[in-house]
Each structure stands twice: as structure tokens, then as C-alpha cells.
Amino acid sequence: PMRTPPPAARPAAERQTKAEEEQPKETIIRLRGSVDRPFLILVIILVLIGSAMVFSASYAYAEYHFGDSLYFISSQLKWVAVGFALMFVAMNFDYRWFQKLTMPAFFGTLALLCLVPVIGKTVNGAKRWIVIPGIGFQIQPSEMMKLALVMVLALYIAANRGQMKS
Numbered sequence: 001p002m003r004t005p006p007p008a009a010r011p012a013a014e015r016q017t018k019a020e021e022e023q024p025k026e027t028i029i030r031l032r033g034s035v036d037r038p039f040l041i042l043v044i045i046l047v048l049i050g051s052a053m054v055f056s057a058s059y060a061y062a063e064y065h066f067g068d069s070l071y072f073i074s075s076q077l078k079w080v081a082v083g084f085a086l087m088f089v090a091m092n093f094d095y096r097w098f099q100k101l102t103m104p105a106f107f108g109t110l111a112l113l114c115l116v117p118v119i120g121k122t123v124n125g126a127k128r129w130i131v132i133p134g135i136g137f138q139i140q141p142s143e144m145m146k147l148a149l150v151m152v153l154a155l156y157i158a159a160n161r162g163q164m165k166s
Contacts, residue, residue: 102151112141
């Protein structure tokens with residue numbers, strides 16, 4: 001078998017510094033507003049399957065209790081539209097901007113979680129919701145914390161990627 005010559009024996013053009021060898025081989029650049037088509041297709045397929053499941057599981061109940069078999073699916077489709085609108089808005093943001101929001105989002109959500117026992121609303125025997133006065137909108141800080149934790153872990157991994165083994 002052929003052996004690779006030691007770095008000093010190789011021509012200067014072939015030598016790489018240790019820093020160059022540790023750099024990622026390729027850089028992924030995402031243009032603002034660009035679409036990852038395979039991922040978008042998968043999201044659309046999952047949304048369609050989920051919506052079909054909602055309709056299939058709820059049309060008889062909705063017809064019996066609300067007189068409208070489309071009661072639940074219409075609500076589902078409204079939220080699908082909101083989700084897709086937010087997705088297209090998020091596509092136009094530089095993802096590095098989220099790094100600046102990570103810690104404020106985490107500590108803000110942590111503060112909301114601490115407020116739940118004090119000002120939370122009890123629903124079905126569990127105090128998990130905070131009602132926003134005036135509009136009657138309710139938020140569940142534990143759901144927001146899921147996203148905040150993902151953001152914190154991503155920030156931690158990005159800051160320590162040189163120490164990651166695989």
C-alpha cells in the first residue's frame with residue numbers, strides 16, 4: 001500500500017495548516033427568501049395528512065354537536081394558513097438574527113412559567129394557562145419553553161462545535 005508522505009515532504013501548495021484542516025469542508029449559504037423545495041414538499045404532505053386525519057376523526061362529532069361537519073377542519077385550515085404565512089415571513093429573516101433573541105426568549109419564557117402558579121388560569125383542574133387581559137387570548141408558557149430550549153441548545157452547540165466529536 002502507498003503511504004502518504006509526511007507534511008514536510010509534500011510540496012508547499014499541498015500542505016494545509018492545522019486550522020485549515022479543522023475548517024468545515026463546505027459552507028452552506030441560504031439566500032434570504034429562498035425555498036428548500038424537498039423540505040417544503042414534505043411539510044405540505046405532512047400538513048395534508050394531518051388535516052385529513054383531523055377531518056376524518058372529527059366530522060361526525062362536529063356534525064352532531066355543532067351542526068357543521070366542517071367545524072374542526074375549518075379551524076385547522078385557518079391555523080395552517082397562519083402557519084404558512086409565518087413560515088414565509090421567517091424565510092425572509094437572516095437566521096443568525098435568532099441568536100440574538102435566544103437568551104431573551106429563554107428568560108422571558110422562564111419568567112412566564114414562574115407567573116403561572118400566581119396568575120395562571122385553571123382549566124380542567126390544571127393551572128397551565130395565562131390569560132392576556134382585554135382580548136381573552138390564552139398562552140401556555142410551557143409550549144413556548146419548548147421552542148426556547150431548542151434555541152438555547154442550538155446556540156450552545158453552535159458555540160461549542162469545535163469540541164463536538166461527531
